[in-house]
Amino acid sequence: MRPETDMSHEEIKDLLPSYALGALGADESEILVRHLPTCDSCPGELAEYQQAVGIFPGLMPQATPSPKVKERLMALLSPPPGSAFSWRRFALAWTPLSLLLLAGVLAVSFSLSNQLQTQQEAMATVLNLEGTEIAPQAQGIIFFVPQQRMAMLAVRGLPAPPPGWEYQLWLIRDSERHSGGTFVVDSQGRGYLFVQMPQDIASFPTAGITMEPEGGSLAPSGDRYMLGSI
Amino acid sequence: MDYSQASDELLISLMAQGKKEAISVLYDRYARLVFSLALAILRDRQLAEEVTQDTFFNAWRGAAGFRAEQGRVSTWLSAIARHRAIDELRRRRLPVLNMEEPWWETLASNPSSASGEEGILLMQMSKALSDLPREQREAISLAYFGGLTQEEIAERLGEPLGTVKTRIRLGLKKLREAIQKE
Ligand SMILES: [Zn+2]
Numbered sequence: 001m002r003p004e005t006d007m008s009h010e011e012i013k014d015l016l017p018s019y020a021l022g023a024l025g026a027d028e029s030e031i032l033v034r035h036l037p038t039c040d041s042c043p044g045e046l047a048e049y050q051q052a053v054g055i056f057p058g059l060m061p062q063a064t065p066s067p068k069v070k071e072r073l074m075a076l077l078s079p080p081p082g083s084a085f086s087w088r089r090f091a092l093a094w095t096p097l098s099l100l101l102l103a104g105v106l107a108v109s110f111s112l113s114n115q116l117q118t119q120q121e122a123m124a125t126v127l128n129l130e131g132t133e134i135a136p137q138a139q140g141i142i143f144f145v146p147q148q149r150m151a152m153l154a155v156r157g158l159p160a161p162p163p164g165w166e167y168q169l170w171l172i173r174d175s176e177r178h179s180g181g182t183f184v185v186d187s188q189g190r191g192y193l194f195v196q197m198p199q200d201i202a203s204f205p206t207a208g209i210t211m212e213p214e215g216g217s218l219a220p221s222g223d224r225y226m227l228g229s230i
Numbered sequence: 231m232d233y234s235q236a237s238d239e240l241l242i243s244l245m246a247q248g249k250k251e252a253i254s255v256l257y258d259r260y261a262r263l264v265f266s267l268a269l270a271i272l273r274d275r276q277l278a279e280e281v282t283q284d285t286f287f288n289a290w291r292g293a294a295g296f297r298a299e300q301g302r303v304s305t306w307l308s309a310i311a312r313h314r315a316i317d318e319l320r321r322r323r324l325p326v327l328n329m330e331e332p333w334w335e336t337l338a339s340n341p342s343s344a345s346g347e348e349g350i351l352l353m354q355m356s357k358a359l360s361d362l363p364r365e366q367r368e369a370i371s372l373a374y375f376g377g378l379t380q381e382e383i384a385e386r387l388g389e390p391l392g393t394v395k396t397r398i399r400l401g402l403k404k405l406r407e408a409i410q411k412e
Contacts (some may be wrong), residue, residue, distance in 0.1 A: 003305055014395075017399045017402035017403060017406075018373070018380055018398050018399065019396055020402065021370060021373045021374055021398060021402065022312075022373065022374070022377065023373035023378065023379050023380050023383070023398060024234075024379065024380065025379050025380065025381055029239075047301070048406050049402055049406050049412060050301065050305070051301075051305075051406075051409065052355070052402065052405040052408075052409055053402075053405075054301065054302070054304070054305035054308060055269040055351055055352060055355040055409070056267075056308075056355070056374060057263050057266065057304075057308040057312075058263065058304075058334065058348070058351075059313075059333060059336060059352060059359075060266040060267055060269070060270040060271070060332055060333060060356060061266060061333070061336045062263075062266045063262065063266050064261075064262055064265065064273075065261055065265040065278070066279060066341050067263075067281075069261070069279045069282050069283050070254075070257055070258075070261065071259065072283055073253075073265055073283050073286050073287060074250065074253075074254065074309075075305050076283075076287055077253065077287075077290060082382050088365050147407075149397050155264045156284055163247065163291065164247055164248055179397075183353075211379065212249035213248065214247070215247075215248050215250065227308050
């Protein structure tokens, strides 16, 4: 049943304070909501009541939530594994050469630190990525340090994604696709990414790069720009 | 880009583009406000933290729908938080705030927390609420913190509906006038 609107303007105006406070029942709310677009004065008056009510929260005793709340919130927005954002910024500050040198130093120091590993197991593994037909100029390399469950990706020659899009690295095993994190590229199409590996690299022999909405996807959904295998 | 100097409205539009740094900055700016409101309604830290997380997550998802001409970002966040907290209050059948707690006087005991234009508004509102007749303040508090309608307030207080409507209307008119004076 639609509420009757035989109320006078004065009566409708009297609904404004309660409406601003959220205390109006459904019928009266509907009368007011239908009146507002037809009236010159009520919307402005309502805004003033809402402004007054909007000050209430600032009057509460101020308390601080646990830092965990923000951590959980940010985790909800991010794809689960891989690239902590600070790592990405850190990586972008490096030139490709020094980055690759760093990767080599890391790999060597890790292998030296683990005397019990055989030489072959301790060596960092390298995976070369090739551009697909939509990005034939693209080149890339991934250094894996299996014992440390970490890897570093460096690419060049990738086209800049449109606003709101990023590249995402996928570690591929059979039909499984594991996100290695997202990254951006600079004006020369260069991008870098530090990856925390979920498991030993031996079980992910293939890697691919797709373009995904910013923040990344749970599974590849965009075009594939690069692909490679060990 | 450093987002810490960005206006609230700019942060919201960056959030609508999926920029996570923007919501991080917005969170740092308003988490206390949102949490304090949820805590005042629910009086349970854990529930209030859930509401805080949900509020910012909803803001993230709803950022594209925010219209600056409809009000300030802080008011928008508070409205989301209040609705969410009152949902929780009703779902768990928690008791509505004891209206004898002078929530409007907190500022008087901690004036340093208010500064600038914002602080003046807070002081004016605190004083205006203190000056209200107790019955008007009680009806307003029950509506705001308890999410009760005028009918529910009348029932709870055992007063005629018309009386409750009048209390809310007169009370809110005075609050509105108090901040329009300048
Ligand atoms: Zn009107």
